[in-house]
Amino acid sequence: MRGVASLVDEAEVELTFRFWAQDGALTLLSWKRGPGGTGRSEGMDSWVPGLDASLPLYVGTRMGEVVLTVRGERQGWRLNSFTWGDGARPLEAKTLPVRRTGMSAETLAQAHAMASQLSHVRVPEGGRAALLVDVRLDDDRLLGAETVRYESQGDSSIGVPSPSLTVSITQALLPFTQGIGPRTVRLRLEAEHRRADGHARWRVMEAETLRPELPGSPSLIAEHYALYERILREWREETAATFQQAGMASAEFLATWFIGSLALRGGLALFEAVAPRLAPILARGGSEAVAWFRSFLARIRPKERETFQRLWTKAQTQGLSAAEKTQLRKLLARFEELLDTKLDEEARKLLRRQANTDFYKLRPELAKTLVDAAGSKYPVHHRIPLEHAHRFPEMNINGSANLNALHSTVHERVNNVWTAFRPASSKASGGEVRQVADIVDRHFQRWYDTVYEQASETALEQAEKAALREVRMLLARLP
Amino acid sequence: MVSEMPLPGFERLLDVCRKHDFSVESLLPGRSIPGAGELVAGHPLDPVLAALYKRMGGLRIAGTDGEFLLHRLDDQVDGLAVATNSRRRGTQEPFHSSVAFGCIPDLAYYYAVVPGLADERGLQPVIYINAYEERYVLPVASDVDRFFDTLSHYLEILVVDEGYRRDGMRGVDFPTGVPELIARDRRLVEMLVTGRFDFIMNPGNEYQDWLARVTSA
Numbered sequence: 001m002r003g004v005a006s007l008v009d010e011a012e013v014e015l016t017f018r019f020w021a022q023d024g025a026l027t028l029l030s031w032k033r034g035p036g037g038t039g040r041s042e043g044m045d046s047w048v049p050g051l052d053a054s055l056p057l058y059v060g061t062r063m064g065e066v067v068l069t070v071r072g073e074r075q076g077w078r079l080n081s082f083t084w085g086d087g088a089r090p091l092e093a094k095t096l097p098v099r100r101t102g103m104s105a106e107t108l109a110q111a112h113a114m115a116s117q118l119s120h121v122r123v124p125e126g127g128r129a130a131l132l133v134d135v136r137l138d139d140d141r142l143l144g145a146e147t148v149r150y151e152s153q154g155d156s157s158i159g160v161p162s163p164s165l166t167v168s169i170t171q172a173l174l175p176f177t178q179g180i181g182p183r184t185v186r187l188r189l190e191a192e193h194r195r196a197d198g199h200a201r202w203r204v205m206e207a208e209t210l211r212p213e214l215p216g217s218p219s220l221i222a223e224h225y226a227l228y229e230r231i232l233r234e235w236r237e238e239t240a241a242t243f244q245q246a247g248m249a250s251a252e253f254l255a256t257w258f259i260g261s262l263a264l265r266g267g268l269a270l271f272e273a274v275a276p277r278l279a280p281i282l283a284r285g286g287s288e289a290v291a292w293f294r295s296f297l298a299r300i301r302p303k304e305r306e307t308f309q310r311l312w313t314k315a316q317t318q319g320l321s322a323a324e325k326t327q328l329r330k331l332l333a334r335f336e337e338l339l340d341t342k343l344d345e346e347a348r349k350l351l352r353r354q355a356n357t358d359f360y361k362l363r364p365e366l367a368k369t370l371v372d373a374a375g376s377k378y379p380v381h382h383r384i385p386l387e388h389a390h391r392f393p394e395m396n397i398n399g400s401a402n403l404n405a406l407h408s409t410v411h412e413r414v415n416n417v418w419t420a421f422r423p424a425s426s427k428a429s430g431g432e433v434r435q436v437a438d439i440v441d442r443h444f445q446r447w448y449d450t451v452y453e454q455a456s457e458t459a460l461e462q463a464e465k466a467a468l469r470e471v472r473m474l475l476a477r478l479p
Numbered sequence: 480m481v482s483e484m485p486l487p488g489f490e491r492l493l494d495v496c497r498k499h500d501f502s503v504e505s506l507l508p509g510r511s512i513p514g515a516g517e518l519v520a521g522h523p524l525d526p527v528l529a530a531l532y533k534r535m536g537g538l539r540i541a542g543t544d545g546e547f548l549l550h551r552l553d554d555q556v557d558g559l560a561v562a563t564n565s566r567r568r569g570t571q572e573p574f575h576s577s578v579a580f581g582c583i584p585d586l587a588y589y590y591a592v593v594p595g596l597a598d599e600r601g602l603q604p605v606i607y608i609n610a611y612e613e614r615y616v617l618p619v620a621s622d623v624d625r626f627f628d629t630l631s632h633y634l635e636i637l638v639v640d641e642g643y644r645r646d647g648m649r650g651v652d653f654p655t656g657v658p659e660l661i662a663r664d665r666r667l668v669e670m671l672v673t674g675r676f677d678f679i680m681n682p683g684n685e686y687q688d689w690l691a692r693v694t695s696a
Contacts (some may be wrong), residue, residue, distance in 0.1 A: 250646040302642025302650040345655050345685075349588070350648055352611070353544055356585050372565065374550040374558030375537055377585040385612045408565040411587060411610070418612040 001070070002047050003171040004031055007204060009044050011072050012036045014080065019066045020093035021059045027093040028175045029065070030208030046076025058082060063089075091211060091225050092179035096233055103140070107177050108170075110142040115169035118145055122161055123200035127154015129191040133169075134184050134210070138265070139232060139317065140177040148186070160193045162200040172204040180229050182265055184210040214264050216285055224260030231257060232317055254309050255294035259285060261316050270315060270325065271332035278336045281394055292396040298350040299338050307331060339393040348386045355380045355398045362400060369451055370405050378405040378452075383437050385418055391430040406444075407452030413464040414440055420471050424478050435474055443467040484530035488628030495631040496540055499638045506536035509553030515601060519552075520563040520578045522594035525603040527623035528559075528580055542637070543647040545584030547630060562589065566610060573608055573616045573679045580623070587611055592623060596675055604670060606679065607654050615685040618676045619654045621666035632660050658689070662696035 001017055008015065014034035020027045048070055059066060065085035070077050089095075103111075114135065123129045132148040169187065176185045187207050193200040214221050262268060263285035272279045282289055297305060311328045314320055320328065343351070359380045360367040370378040381404050382389075382397060389397040396402070406414060421428070421436050443463040447456070496503045512533065513519055515526035536553035540546045550558030559578050566589075567574040577591035587610040592603035602622035609615050620626035633653040637643050642650035654661055662668055670676065672694055680686045 251648055252646075254646070298648060302640070302645055302648065305642070305648075306645065346650075346652050348611075348613075349586075349652055352586055357544075360585075372561060373556050374548075374562040374582075375539070376548055376550075376562070376582055379585065379587040379611075387612055408562070408587065408610070412566050412568065415610070415612045415614060419614065422612075 001031075001051075001068075001175070003174055004204075005044075005047065005070065005072075005077055007168050007171055008033070008072055010036075011044065011074050013072045015070050015072075017068045017070075018085070018087075019068070020064075020087075020090055021066050022063045022089070022093060022095045023061050024056060024059065025094040025096060026055075026059065026066070027090075027179050028209075029087075029090060029093075030206070031172075031175075032206045032208075033203065044072055044076065048077045048079045051079060090209065091214075091221065092181055092183050092209060094178065094180060094229065095226070096229055103174060103177065107140050107142070108174070111170045111173050111177070112166065114142050114145050115166040115173070118147070118169055119162065119165035121147075121150065121165070122159025123191040123193045123202075124152050124154030124156045125158040125160055126193055126195045127152060127156070128193075129153070129200070131187075131189040131191070133187045133189070135173060135187065136182070136184055137176060137179065138182045139180060141319075142173065142177065154193075160198075160200045162191060162202050164199070165189075165202045168202055168204050172207050176207065176209060179209070180225060180232065182212055184212070186210055216263055220260065220286060221264060223256070224264055227253070227257050227260060228265075228316075231313060251294055251297045251305070254305065255290045255297060258282075258312055259290045259293055261312070263289075265316060267312075267315060270320075271329055274329045274333040275336035277339055277393065278332065288396065288399075291399060292394075295351060295354070295396050295398040296335070296338075298354060298398075299343065299347045300335070304331060304334075340390045342390050343386050351386055351398055352380070355382065355403050358398065359400070359403050359405060363405075363449070366405060366449060370407075370449070372408065378407050379411055380404070381406045381411055381414060383441070384433060387418075388425065388430075388433045391433055404445075404448040406447060409457075410444060410447040410452060410460060413460055414444055416464060417467045417471055420468055421475065424475050428478060432474065432478065436471055439467050439470045439474070483533070484526060486527065486530060486624050486627070488624035488626070488631070489527075489531065492540075492627040492631040492634075495634050499542070499634065501540050501542045501546065501634060503538065503540055505538045506551060506553065508533055508536050509555075511554060512552060519557065520560040522578050522592075523597075523601070525578075525580075525592045525594070525597070525623055526601050528592065531623075539584060541584065542634075543643065545586075546634065546637075547581055547590075548584040549581045550579065563591070572681075573606065576679050577606060577608070579608070590619070590626065593676075593679060596670070598622070598666075604667065604676075606676070609685075613685075614681065615683055616676075616680050617654055617685070617689045618667060618671060619661055621664050621670065625664055625667075629654075629657075629660050629664065633657055636660075655689075658692035659696040662693045668694060 005015060013036055015031060016034065017031045018029040020029055065087040067083045067085050069080040071080040118133055121131060129150065129152040131150050133145055134148050135145040136143040172187055173185060185207055188205045189202055190205050191200045191202045259282060262282055268279055268283055281292060308331055311320065311324055314324065315328065360377060367377060372378065383402045383404060384392060384397065386397060417440055418436065443466055493503060513524050513529065515529035516523045532552045537551035537558065538549035550562050552558050559580055562579040563574055573591065576595050577593050579589040579591040581590040582588055589608040589610060591606050591608055593606055594603050597603045604618060605620040605623055605626040607617045607619045620629055630653065636651055636657065637649060640649050640651050642648045651657065671690055
């Protein structure tokens with residue numbers, strides 16, 4: 001606020017600041033300069049007494065929008081009003097207090113460079129000008145700026161430079177760098193040139209954050225931002241060990257983070273060319289893509305999962321060097337190859353562990369009833385077996401639609417049917433695999449997800465025979 | 480009172496579990512459980528299992544995930560017969576000639592003894608059975624206590640595995656990821672190379688590959 005106020009050297013000017021406050025973290029949403037100004041005043045260097053120290057006390061741990069106005073008087077700045085507004089939480093607002101505050105040297109340099117680039121505009125001699133500028137930010141990084149509109153009144157053949165514009169823009173922008181994610185800050189500036197002066201006088205009148213339209217459901221977006229903020233904070237402030245302890249290394253977290261950031265922040269361009277089939281699967285976004293990727297991660301060795309998370313997080317928070325981009329592309333190219341590679345024993349076992357956990361977590365009532373006398377829950381069977389998963393690269397093989405709990409007696413019979421199909425499995429198509437899955441469903445589904453009764457053994461025997469007959473007929477038709 | 484058979488491998492397994500915070504839940508033993516050599520699931524009961532079931536009626540070991548379930552065997556339930564018979568089909572191997580005494584909890588990966596291959600002391604070797612659609616068998620120990628010893632060494636490898644520590648998705652699995660641990664059991668290796676297990680194995684690639692990995696470890 002002080003930086004913004006330092007741009008004002010006239011008395012009787014009111015500045016309105018809107019912040020989002022949450023758990024002591026303040027994010028600037030906009031500020032606006034009111035009309036007026038009664039000429040230069042010396043007292044404007046004196047900031048509101050005690051405001052910096054008392055603001056955290058006013059705000060406390062309350063959550064909401066804070067509107068604060070300060071007014072320049074001849075003796076200096078005074079706090080005019082402090083009110084709580086009822087706006088909804090904007091996505092860029094921080095919700096976690098951070099230990100490291102202040103700007104990084106890099107941010108300062110970026111702001112300065114961008115402001116210099118904008119400050120070439122000239123004001124007609126003795127005339128007026130108005131400028132609307134959009135600055136793109138991501139987290140604390142300034143990505144670029146463009147002029148949305150420039151209007152002038154007066155003789156534009158002679159332009160007057162305005163060297164102080166760089167400082168004005170820099171000061172106006174800097175407080176907005178304390179936010180999360182991609183957004184635009186729109187600056188409205190006005191200039192006036194008096195013939196007696198050598199330079200034009202520019203004033204930043206208003207600065208506010210514009211939010212991007214994001215794809216996906218609001219709850220997914222909110223979840224992603226929450227994850228992202230945590231990652232950003234841990235990444236900057238903590239060590240790798242605390243990253244791990246905070247549960248930010250789990251496959252579930254990684255999948256949610258990766259798919260969410262891809263949908264909301266982009267990054268597909270980094271690897272689209274090397275992973276042309278993987279990219280569209282991931283770009284579907286939403287909870288289905290998250291679940292798909294979580295299952296896919298079972299195929300990635302721990303070291304590669306770690307490398308992938310490190311590179312992706314760096315890509316999203318800091319940007320990658322050329323060598324790191326190459327490394328990420330190589331990794332994603334390998335992921336692409338895995339799409340139609342047969343699952344190895346390790347991956348199958350991990351997926352079965354995951355499938356069991358997920359199935360009984362979703363159906364807790366079955367976790368109590370589907371337990372055999374030996375003390376084991378019924379094994380979870382994959383409708384499209386893991387052996388054939390590579391023929392269905394787009395399908396989440398561990399998705400709930402592909403999982404059923406079967407008593408081991410039933411499981412054994414179902415496996416027999418798939419064993420009968422095995423000799424043909426290397427040449428069979430995905431469609432034929434689906435046909436076998438349909439045959440199995442038709443004959444065995446009365447035993448899916450239900451307690452097995454010994455009395456149905458004869459029926460089970462018949463179901464197996466009938467299913468085997470159909471599979472043999474299918475095999476006979478194969479070339 | 481019957482003198483208890485020493486089970487150093489099993490004791491080591493419990494120690495490792497305590498040291499590395501694997502939960503160990505056991506059931507109370509039954510009063511009248513079968514002794515060594517008495518028929519269970521159609522085969523004579525292994526002496527190590529008989530000694531074990533005198534101490535407990537069942538056992539479950541779990542870390543982030545389930546690691547081992549010893550099937551329940553007490554006065555009410557014969558879990559060995561339940562597990563084995565639910566998979567047994569006539570003379571089809573491997574369940575015809577083996578008795579499943581445990582598994583990876585809630586999964587169809589079993590640990591079973593092969594009574595027909597018992598040594599002169601009656602100790603039965605242990606096989607690992609993948610009962611999912613790929614169906615295969617891997618011999619893992621020359622006797623049940625030796626199996627517990629190997630499993631305990633595996634758990635020590637697991638707790639320092641990068642994937643397991645990171646997100647629970649292990650980079651090393653038992654037994655497929657640790658042929659070098661299995662190969663320390665020289666008696667098992669000898670049985671493997673002399674083809675003692677051939678009758679119970681399906682001749683698939685998994686077995687040939689296993690044979691090569693264990694014997695060369």
